Amino acid sequence: MQPLSILIIGAGKLGRESGQRLIEAGHRLTFVEKDHQLAEKAKETFGERVITGDGCDPKVLERAGVASVQVIIAATGDDEDNLIIAELAHHVFEVQYVITRVNRPENQWLFTAHRGVDTAFCPVTMMADFIKTEIDKQTAKTHN
Amino acid sequence: MHIIIIGCGRVGARIASLLSSSGNSVVVIDKNPEAFERLEPSYKGKKIEGIGFDRKVLMEAGIDHADALAAVTNGDNSNVVVASIAAQDFHVPRVVARINDPVRAEIFPKLGITTVSSTLWTSGRIFEYLVSPELHNVYTVGSAGVQLYEFEVQNVLVDRNVRDLSVANEIRVVAITREGIGFIPVLGSVFKRRDRVLVAVDTRSIDKLKSMLGLSS
Numbered sequence: 001m002q003p004l005s006i007l008i009i010g011a012g013k014l015g016r017e018s019g020q021r022l023i024e025a026g027h028r029l030t031f032v033e034k035d036h037q038l039a040e041k042a043k044e045t046f047g048e049r050v051i052t053g054d055g056c057d058p059k060v061l062e063r064a065g066v067a068s069v070q071v072i073i074a075a076t077g078d079d080e081d082n083l084i085i086a087e088l089a090h091h092v093f094e095v096q097y098v099i100t101r102v103n104r105p106e107n108q109w110l111f112t113a114h115r116g117v118d119t120a121f122c123p124v125t126m127m128a129d130f131i132k133t134e135i136d137k138q139t140a141k142t143h144n
Numbered sequence: 145m146h147i148i149i150i151g152c153g154r155v156g157a158r159i160a161s162l163l164s165s166s167g168n169s170v171v172v173i174d175k176n177p178e179a180f181e182r183l184e185p186s187y188k189g190k191k192i193e194g195i196g197f198d199r200k201v202l203m204e205a206g207i208d209h210a211d212a213l214a215a216v217t218n219g220d221n222s223n224v225v226v227a228s229i230a231a232q233d234f235h236v237p238r239v240v241a242r243i244n245d246p247v248r249a250e251i252f253p254k255l256g257i258t259t260v261s262s263t264l265w266t267s268g269r270i271f272e273y274l275v276s277p278e279l280h281n282v283y284t285v286g287s288a289g290v291q292l293y294e295f296e297v298q299n300v301l302v303d304r305n306v307r308d309l310s311v312a313n314e315i316r317v318v319a320i321t322r323e324g325i326g327f328i329p330v331l332g333s334v335f336k337r338r339d340r341v342l343v344a345v346d347t348r349s350i351d352k353l354k355s356m357l358g359l360s361s
Contacts, residue, residue, distance in 0.1 A: 056221055058247055080197070080221035087228075091255050106198060110225070114232060 003027050007070040007095075009055035010076035011042035011083050014101065014123065018073065019046060032064050056084045058092065066093045074100040079107045083115055090116025148173065148205045150196035150226050151217030155242065155262075157182035160215060162205075164189045171205040174217075196226045202234070212238035220245050227257050278359055281343070291347055292318065297339040300358040307331040309341075309356060314349040318342045 003026045011033035019029055023046075031046060032055040033039040039052040039054045053060035055076065066072065072095045074085035082100045089095040100110050102122035111120035145168045148162045152174035160172040161184035170189030174180065177193045194201035196215060207213070213230040215223035220243045227241035240258045243249040249261030251270065269281065283292035306317045306329045320329050321340040335341070345353050 056248075057245070058251060078221070080219065080225045083225050084221045087224075087255065088251070092251060106200075110197065111197060114201065115228065 001026065004071055005065070006030075006071045006073065006128075007032065007061075007064055007066060007069045008075055009033075009082075010074070010101070011038050011046075011050060012075070015073070015075045016042055016045065018075070030064050032060060056062045056081050056088070058088055061085075061088060061093065066095065069095060071095070071099065074098070076101070077103055079103050079110070083084045083110060083117075086111070086116040088116075090118075129141060145169070145211040146206055146209055147171070148202075148207060148210050148213045148230075150174075150213070150215040150223070151242075152176075152179035152182060152191075153216070153218060156216045157184075159216065160189060161187050173201060173205055175200070193343045196222060197229055202229065207234045207236065209273060210234070212236065214240050216242040218244070220248055224248070224252055224257060225260075228255075231257065243253065273320075279354065279357070285344075289347060291345050291350065292342060293345055293350075294342050295352070295357065297335045297337060297341060298358070300356075301335045301341075302337050304335055305331065306333045306335070308341070309335075311349065311352070314346045315353050316344045317345050317355075 005028045006022060007030050008019055009032045015031065019031060019143045020053045024027055029049055031042055031050040032053055033042060033050060034052070034054045036052060039050055042050045051060070051064050053063065055061060066089065072085065072089040074082035076082055079102060086098045086100050089098050098116050098118045100111055100117050100119050100120045102111055105122055105125050108120065108122055147163050147168050147170050148172065149156050149172045149251050151173050152160065156172060156174070164170045164187045165184070171184070171192060172180070172189060173192045173194060173196050175193065175195055180191045192201060192205055196217065207230060213236045215226040217223055223241040223243060227239045230236040231239045239303050240260055241252065243252065243259045244263050246264050247260055249259045250314050252259050278295055280294045281291055285292070309315060309317055310331060312329055317329055319326050319342040320333065322336060343353065
């Protein structure tokens with residue numbers, strides 16, 4: 001496997017959990033987190049890989065090495081921020097692959113290719129779908 | 145015109161009130177309903193409580209037939225997102241986003257989003273005023289090429305002709321305000337003491353204008 005250079009914006013639970021798995025899989029990783037407390041927490045696990053700064057600021061992205069990454073993951077809790085990160089990553093820094101988190105399901109329609117998004121995932125929708133599927137299975141059982 | 149303003153802070157409320165009083169159909173959107181108290185009592189437009197990039201809110205505001213939209217909340221990122229929705233998804237002919245961060249204010253125009261940077265604009269005007277208080281920049285045509293300056297006639301120009309201050313393709317007197325009345329001068333018009341003069345200058349010729357006015361550059 002060819003390891004990838006990956007930039008994760010947002011070191012919350014989701015960012016840290018994904019980061020952990022990607023490192024275990026052998027990829028090169030950098031985090032950007034604007035909240036000092038979250039950044040410090042992430043440093044406990046990821047050390048020097050964590051940069052404290054606003055990922056919507058092009059200068060911070062440059063400092064985090066955006067020019068040499070293949071993938072960027074915009075995983076902040078703010079949909080506006082994730083959209084701006086995608087826009088900058090795709091149109092300004094020409095990152096090959098842009099993955100974004102969608103926080104509010106109502107905002108899903110904004111995460112399109114022309115805004116620089118290659119893949120968007122909405123944890124709320126995914127979990128709701130999962131729950132619905134589980135309930136469907138139970139319903140099927142009780143009917144049998 | 146049907147115009148949508150996102151954000152009813154000081155800037156948004158002022159724009160919405162001005163547009164409404166000049167006879168436009170205006171809709172102002174803000175997530176905080178108390179913000180609408182900033183609108184002038186004469187404001188006749190619509191007020192919508194909600195988030196500016198919600199499709200439902202934008203539809204209610206009539207974005208599908210809007211002639212213009214200004215995103216002027218204090219969040220740079222939401223302003224850019226709303227502006228891009230208006231321009232790209234709803235093809236609103238005139239869209240502008242307010243951006244405080246000077247770096248982003250220069251990047252997003254390259255991606256097709258017109259921005260006004262309060263930080264760049266305000267610091268530019270204050271800088272001008274501090275270094276040359278006699279000459280005020282009042283307008284920039286396009287992003288830079290031509291500037292409109294205003295000044296008050298001082299000794300050097302009194303009783304001289306507009307022709308004396310005209311340089312083809314570089315400097316042109318556009319208007320004069322005399323005792324509160326504005327008029328468009330001809331080359332033979334004569335400057336009087338205390339006239340306020342509006343002059344268009346090629347950006348490269350500002351030093352030339354200053355030396356003609358007897359100001360140090």
